Amino acid sequence: xxxNLTAGQEACRQVGNLYTGSLYLGLMSxxxxxxxxxxxRIGLFSYGSGAEGEFFAGILQPGYQEGLGxxxxxxxxxx
Numbered sequence: 794x795x796x797n798l799t800a801g802q803e804a805c806r807q808v809g810n811l812y813t814g815s816l817y818l819g820l821m822s823x824x825x826x827x828x829x830x831x832x833x834r835i836g837l838f839s840y841g842s843g844a845e846g847e848f849f850a851g852i853l854q855p856g857y858q859e860g861l862g863x864x865x866x867x868x869x870x871x872x
Contacts, residue, residue, distance in 0.1 A: 800827035807868055813839065824857065825864045831855040 804822035805815050816839045823829060831853045840846040 794828065797823060797827040797829065804864060804868060813841075821861070821864055824853075825861055829853060831857060 801819045801823035803826050804818050805811075808818060811818060816837055820835070820837060823835070829835065832855075833853050834850055835853060836848065836850045838846070838848045
């Protein structure tokens with residue numbers, strides 16, 4: 794879904810480039826802002842300047858939301 798792509802980019806737009814960390818911040822953004830449910834498969838792709846790339850996938854587990862916290866609050870509290 795296009796909406797999930799946008800949701801995955803939301804936090805990264807606030808923070809900027811974190812290199813490898815951008816992949817995981819995008820995942821957090823998708824999990825907190827996107828329309829995803831337990832049992833769905835999520836794919837993650839990262840490409841680096843050394844001609845390195847990696848793709849991995851996972852299946853969202855029941856209760857995944859319990860460990861997320863409030864991403865917007867966490868970003869607002871950063872210094």
